[in-house]
Amino acid sequence: MTEQHAIIRTTNVVKTFQLGRHQLEVLKGISLTIAAGRYISIMGPSGSGKSTLFNMIGGLDKPTSGKVFIDEVDIAQLDAYELAWLRCRKIGYIFQTFNLIPVMTALENVTLPMIFAGTGNDEAVERGMELLRTVGLADRHSHKPSELSGGQQQRVAVARALANSPAIILADEPTGNLDLTTGEEIINLLKQMSTERGVTIISATHDFKMLNVSDEVIWIRDGMVDKIEQREELNISIGTIE
Amino acid sequence: MDRLVELPFGKSVEIAYKSIRARFFRSLITTLSLVLAIAFLCYVQTGNLIAEAVLQHNGEEAYRILERAGYDIEPGATSIGDSAKQRWIIILSLLVCVVGIVNAQLMAVTERFREIGTMKCLGALNRFILRLFVLEASIQGLAGAFAGAMIGAVFALISSTFQFGSTVLASLPYTQVAATIGAATAVGCFLSLAGVTYPAIKAATMEPVEAMRVEE
Numbered sequence: 001m002t003e004q005h006a007i008i009r010t011t012n013v014v015k016t017f018q019l020g021r022h023q024l025e026v027l028k029g030i031s032l033t034i035a036a037g038r039y040i041s042i043m044g045p046s047g048s049g050k051s052t053l054f055n056m057i058g059g060l061d062k063p064t065s066g067k068v069f070i071d072e073v074d075i076a077q078l079d080a081y082e083l084a085w086l087r088c089r090k091i092g093y094i095f096q097t098f099n100l101i102p103v104m105t106a107l108e109n110v111t112l113p114m115i116f117a118g119t120g121n122d123e124a125v126e127r128g129m130e131l132l133r134t135v136g137l138a139d140r141h142s143h144k145p146s147e148l149s150g151g152q153q154q155r156v157a158v159a160r161a162l163a164n165s166p167a168i169i170l171a172d173e174p175t176g177n178l179d180l181t182t183g184e185e186i187i188n189l190l191k192q193m194s195t196e197r198g199v200t201i202i203s204a205t206h207d208f209k210m211l212n213v214s215d216e217v218i219w220i221r222d223g224m225v226d227k228i229e230q231r232e233e234l235n236i237s238i239g240t241i242e
Numbered sequence: 243m244d245r246l247v248e249l250p251f252g253k254s255v256e257i258a259y260k261s262i263r264a265r266f267f268r269s270l271i272t273t274l275s276l277v278l279a280i281a282f283l284c285y286v287q288t289g290n291l292i293a294e295a296v297l298q299h300n301g302e303e304a305y306r307i308l309e310r311a312g313y314d315i316e317p318g319a320t321s322i323g324d325s326a327k328q329r330w331i332i333i334l335s336l337l338v339c340v341v342g343i344v345n346a347q348l349m350a351v352t353e354r355f356r357e358i359g360t361m362k363c364l365g366a367l368n369r370f371i372l373r374l375f376v377l378e379a380s381i382q383g384l385a386g387a388f389a390g391a392m393i394g395a396v397f398a399l400i401s402s403t404f405q406f407g408s409t410v411l412a413s414l415p416y417t418q419v420a421a422t423i424g425a426a427t428a429v430g431c432f433l434s435l436a437g438v439t440y441p442a443i444k445a446a447t448m449e450p451v452e453a454m455r456v457e458e
Binding site: 055081082085087088089095099100101103112118144160 | 248250253257260264357361363364366370
């Protein structure tokens with residue numbers, strides 16, 4: 001049943017940007033259904049509209065026309081408070097540039113979303129430590145981001161994304177700023193979270209390592225869905241790529 | 243379920259305080275123009291109080307002493323108010339100070355774009371961001387203005403000791419000096435808040451998508 005539940009659904013999403021006098025149509029009608037609990041990769045060359053689509057799905061941007069449903073709620077209908085609540089409780093974000101708050105320690109970074117969600121301080125600290133343990137950084141909880149390596153920062157970011165047990169984790173090029181091995185570590189960590197916690201993971205990427213763990217790959221080209229490949233088909237096409 | 247995100251006030255103060263401490267040098271520079279302007283304000287006002295005391299206690303002799311010390315005083319005057327010249331210089335210095343604060347705070351907001359955007363992605367409301375900036379400015383304003391007021395008052399006392407001799411210290415209205423320090427601190431806080439208003443609104447209304455977009 002949970003496999004069938006559509007956590008994200010977009011219907012004919014169009015996004016245009018005004019560039020001076022020109023109108024640039026970045027997304028040209030994208031309809032997608034993403035089932036809960038899956039690991040999805042959105043692939044596409046830069047300029048394909050991948051990031052724009054990604055921002056729509058994350059409720060960070062609103063479509064020019066068409067609808068985006070997160071958990072069957074049309075995000076265009078939400079007011080600022082409901083959107084903030086959605087970002088806080090339903091979605092965890094992971095960024096290419098890690099985006100930890102530089103003045104806070106690893107633990108404070110992880111507990112911040114919990115504070116926003118109204119969790120008491122003691123409980124937040126307890127759960128924060130548990131999450132840091134999960135990503136293997138419990139002993140570095142009092143370090144500032146500047147005292148952590150890129151891979152460690154991204155692991156803190158994964159812990160932070162999981163803070164309020166979100167239904168969805170959005171990862172924008174999570175391995176873009178990491179070397180090969182640390183990138184793989186992060187990918188495996190995400191995959192582990194997806195299988196253990198049933199979190200839907202959506203990641204925009206052009207890292208082919210990501211394909212190995214994805215349940216589904218959505219290829220975007222010129223603002224349209226080029227093709228959607230399931231895991232089974234994928235192994236074959238990887239074979240042909242490499 | 244109550245669909246509201248929150249940030250308790252105590253936690254906001256904690257974050258604001260940590261943010262200042264972590265960026266101490268940056269905060270110091272933001273506050274420095276305020277310290278200087280308030281020191282000048284307090285110096286001038288305390289100086290007037292001292293001159294007033296000299297006038298009350300030295301009779302005819304006072305006019306000569308004050309004139310030599312550089313005060314514009316007509317023979318026969320019974321008190322020393324702020325002269326128009328003084329008032330204009332003070333107002334100008336305070337204006338320049340506010341512009342300086344706006345400038346420094348705008349820089350701070352630009353530097354912290356990603357941090358603000360990230361907070362918004364984590365569920366922060368506009369008013370959380372606004373509150374954090376206003377709190378930071380209040381702490382900086384309070385500390386900076388109080389330091390400035392003390393510096394101004396102390397310098398006024400020292401320089402008047404040199405000008406009028408140490409006897410002047412005995413006849414000073416210390417409660418009024420304290421009131422001047424208090425008033426100057428309040429003015430400083432107000433200026434700090436006035437200076438942060440526009441930058442804070444700019445930060446608070448920023449779209450979270452900016453956090454994703456910023457390239458480095």
